[in-house]
Amino acid sequence: MTPSNAPERYYNYAYLDEQTKRMIRRSILKALAIPGYQVPFGSREMPVPYGWGTGGIQLTAAIIGPEDVYKCIDQGADDTTNAVSIRRFFAKVADVETTEDTGQATIIQSRHRIPEKPLKANQVMIFQVPQPEPLRGLEPRETETRAMHAYAEYGLQYVSLYESVSAYGRIATGAGYPVMIEERYLMSPSPIPKFDNPKLNDSEAVLLFGAGREKRIYAVPPHTTVRSLDFDDYPFEVQTWEQSCALCGSEDSYLDEVDLDDAGQKMFVCSDSHHCAERREAGHAGPMAGHALDQSKEPAP
Amino acid sequence: MSQTLDLAKIHPGFLDPVRESQAVFRKVMDAVARPGSVADLAFAVDGPPGLDCAAAAVALTLFDFETPVWLDPALAGGEAEGWIRFHAGCPLTPETSRAAFALVARAQDCPPLSAFNQGDAKYPDRSTTVIVQVAGLEGGEPVVLTGPGIKTETVIAPRGLPHGFWEQLETNNAQFQYGVDVMLVAGQLLLALPRSTRAQIRKG
Amino acid sequence: MAYVSVKGGEKAISNAHRWLEEDRRGDRAIPELSTEQIREQMSLAVDRVMAEGSCYDRDLAALAIKQARGDLPEAVFLLRAYRTTLPRFGASLPIETEDMAVRRRVSAAFKDIPGGQVLGPTFDYTHRLLDFTLAANGETPIEPAPQADEPQAYPMPTIASVFRHEDLLEHEEPTEGAGEPFDLTREPMSFPAGRDQRLQALARGDEGFLLSLAYSSQRGWGSTHPLCGEIRLGEVAVEFVPEELGFPIEVGEITVTECTMLSGSSGSATRAPQYTRGYGLTFGHCERKAMSVAIVDRALRRAEIGERADSPVQDEEFVLYHSDNVEASGFVQHLKLPHYVDFQASLQFIRTLRREFFERQAAMKEAAE
Known part of the structure; x- marks a missing residue:
């Protein structure tokens, strides 16, 4: 293990400076205290582009320690190019062991999938999120959507799902299917296929979501109720x-x-x-x- | 608020701030994610007189120039205040409603939770995190916790809380998304009671 | 094997990066560019990278341009990603552009103004004819610009001082005890945005995006009928008060471009008719950018001035959320990452809809027969 202040390390341990880590850590705690609510945070420029996992990378950098075992997947696969690139980054800057074995990992960072193997209590799942706002496709203004969350006014979302049912005979969303957290906050599960939505409910692991470009962090603690939106006559179903x-x-x-x-x-x-x-x-x-x-x-x- | 510090009197902080703050944070994160579960921060830091080890560890891990901190009268002006200012570099505030964090050393005199920042409708995350030092995390009256992070229920029995604390916590939870987030510390131990947690004194 | 190619793994990435290095270097028979050459001879590129990169360091900007093979948004990204790791000591005192050592100062509002029109180093009035002597021998004899007979006015009067005695231009007094300005590098955007947040976002914003927005405003999409009150380019001192000293010390000198745009305002029941301002300031010599920022700033003041909002340039969320080219470039280009998991979900859906469509058609055909 290289001490964090060893001269050969050009950047701080896990890349981020300590003040940035503290800021992100505070945001994570508030996110866990208000499940499903999007905490604005002072997202930094990362050495990878926005849209390529900067939110997930900042979350990982803020929580990772040398005892962790890190797994990174994209589209469910460990060998996709961007997953390889991010895994290499943390092996280099955080002195961690990396793995492809889901069961061995203590931190799993992912884009677009949740592993098939059920997560465990000693694991933290980190999701890379391109657009944290589930309502953004329906309402482009942040000032409006923030008010909708503040007063739990989610009629717009239900209208949109209803329109989908009347146009296609079913709810059309296949990935990034919106969920309700503890019947209070509407949340985007990130663009995971709806196939993975049931894995969010009553999870054993801590689930953290990071959107770097949009500068939001949100979380689902273990054993939290996560309900995929649906209608009595058009129940939620997976692929x-x-x-x-x-x-x-x-x-x-x-x-x-x-x-x-x-x-x-x-x-x-x-x-x-x-x-x-x-x-x-x-x-x-x-x-x-x-x-x-x-x-x-x-x-x- | 900004008298000069007598550096000779300041206790040391983390020996390896990067590693120790990371290790403390992971324990604290798990405690907040699983309300009522107890984190042991014994490895962290030997705080100044008046400040429990776990409270000191949380201060070094989470406080800085971006977080106004409220100290209760037992801590304000004393050695612990100098230690926090020196190591965390955080501004102190005399107003409970402006505090990002509040440190309460004498639980019996803890201001009502409603006196702290409750967050606002659009930004409920701006509320105060209140850290209360209690006599112990066991041996008090049993309280049943339920809510996010808890599989079925968790029973805790902290000692030395002010009278009516659990009623306050119930009110705090009832006004979700508003509300403070509480951490109870005793010596090296810590447990969290975020606003999402429902607490009920066990009957009978 | 459509998607298998993205599962290239470690080796493919390393090889791709080596190839990139080769391409960056180009023909090895040609001498390699030094960062000093870029700094001195591509100075406006350096200025743009410093301005949008929010980091005043000519050498680092030159290095970023070299590494990015001249792709300026990529160079801006490199500089930002470096900047974000630097420790923060605090905020400097506001720079005083009134005390600028002016190299260029022009106003379009008056034929002549106190201090005079100072053209300085400008492309304006050059004929845009390719100068083949630059290509022929690489070194063109440079005729030094002659010194003026008289020293320039110092401090150079500002456009505001010209208007002052008649009160024709709105006042802009510094807010006493306003505290530190908003800092986008530490806090996310929030709305409604204060002018500090807006001007910081615009100063960091993409020149092309802001230029087009300013142009759209000129063409009537949220027009502010701007007039160029003043552009000034030159050097200003940066001062900082270290906590332990308690008095300001000069930490260096930077080049900035400042622009004030004037727009008429017919006033209201309580407000006398007066000229209003739009303001733009950038690091380095970025005149096109400073002018665009000033026009966009003025357009975004519409609520404060009481103008209707019906154009993109007047919409704060639209402008501020989309002006950052590091965010924009990253997100547009992230579409290159594999999306086959979500695409699989979409494929299934489209196939189902198609099957149902043809079933319906077949049923209709049957019914018709």
């Missing part, structure tokens, strides 16, 4: 597939569709790359087990 994972045969995980040629041939594979690998190691096999994609993973750094 399902007729196919199972081509590599591991999983029938209940979120699947990515991979085109194999220009003629419409395709395969479906788990979006959660570690979940899939773990199942294959345990001897599960799908209809295309042994396919090139199976071997495409590089060894962990």
Whole structure:
């Protein structure tokens, strides 16, 4: 372990200066005390662009310590380019062990997915959030949406869902599906597929959400009621597939569709790359087990 | 408020501020995420006279020039005040309603929770976090906690709280999204009672 | 294997970055640019990067431009990401542009004003003809500009002082005990925005965005009928009061461009007709930017002055939330990141809608037959 003031370290431990960490830490505590409420915070410029995980990175930097084991995924996969880049960043600036193993990680940073393996009490899940305001698509003004949250006036959201039902016969939102926290604050779960929404409810882990560009932090403590909005006659439902994972045969995980040629041939594979690998190691096999994609993973750094 | 400090009298703060504040924060974060659960901050810091170890650790971890701090009369003007000013560099405020944090060393004389900043409708996060030193986190009358962060219920029994404290906390919770967030500390131990927590004295 | 290419992993990233380095260097037969050359010979690029990067350091800005291969928003981003890690000592005293060592000062409002029109180093009135002698031998003999016969007025009177005796221009008195100004680098934007917050956001804002907004205002989308009261360029001292000393010390000198735009106001029942101002200030020599900021600032004062709001330039949330090119560039370009998980959700939905559409069509066809 390199002491934080060792001369060879050009930046502070975990990149952020201590004052910035304190400011973010205070925001996290307020976010936990008011579940689902968006706390404005003095987001800083990070060495990666806005929109590429700066909120999640700032949250991680504010909480991470050398005893942590860090996992970072994008679209459920550990080997997507941006996840690799962020994982490298923390390995470098925070002296942490990194892992692809969901069960081993103490901090899991994610863009667009929650791992399939149920989270545990010793884990903190950090979501990268592009747009923290669930109502932004319906009302562009922050002054208006902040007032709606202040007085819990969420009629606009229900009208929009109702319009979707009357236009398409169902609620059209497939990702970033809005949720109510403890029946008080309407919250964006970040652009996770609605498939993952049920995992937010009564979670064992602390869930933190960071939006760097929009400068907001919010949180869902463990064992908090998270309800996906719906109507009695149009109940919330998650995505399902007729196919199972081509590599591991999983029938209940979120699947990515991979085109194999220009003629419409395709395969479906788990979006959660570690979940899939773990199942294959345990001897599960799908209809295309042994396919090139199976071997495409590089060894962990 | 800004008399010069007698540096010779100041107790040391964190030995490794980066590491220790991170470790303290993770414990505190977990305590706030799981109201009623007890965090042990024994490793952190030996605070100045009058300030419990856990309160001192929280002060070093969360206070700075951006957070006006209210000190109760037991702490104001004393060695603890000098220590906090020196190590945290925070402004002190005599107004409870302007405080980001309040440190209460003598729980019996704690001002009513409603005297602190309750936040506003659009920015409820601007309310005061009130840190109260109590005689102990066990041995008092049992109180049942429910709410976000608690699976079914958590029973706590802190000792040395002012009369009527739990009624105040109930009022505090009833006015959610407004309200203060409370931390109880005793020696090296800390537990959190954020405004989202419902507390009821156990009957019978 | 449409999406597999994004799962390139560590090696692909490293290789891509090496390739980027090669491209940055270009043909190795050509000597490498030094940051000193950029600082001295690309000085307006340096100024823009310092202004939008919120960091006055010519050498770091030059380095950022070199590293960014001349992509100025990328250079601004590099400088911002460096700036944010610097410890903060406090706020300087307000700079006094009235005491500026002026290099350029022009006013369009009067034929001549006290202190005179000082053209200084300007592209204005140059003929925009490519100067092939610059390309031919790389070094063109420079004819030194002659010294003026008489020393320039000091301090150089401001446009406000010209109007003062007739009270034709609104007063702008410093607020006593106003405390520290809003600081966007430490607090998120909040609305309604004070003028301090607005002017800071505009000073950091993207020159192209602000130029277009100012232009839209001139063309009638929220017009303020601006007139250029004054532009001044020059050097000002920066003073700071260290806590332990208790009196100001000069910590350096910076170049700034300042612009005051004038707009007529017909007044109200309680307010006499008077000229109002829009104000723009930038680091370095950024004249186009300072003028744009002044026009946009004035347009955004519409509530205070009592003007209708029906154009983008008058909408504070629209202007301030979208003027930062580090935020904008990051978010637009984040669309390059994989989105296949959400796209999968959308694909399923579109396929279902299509299936239902064709089922409906088939049913209608059947019914018709």
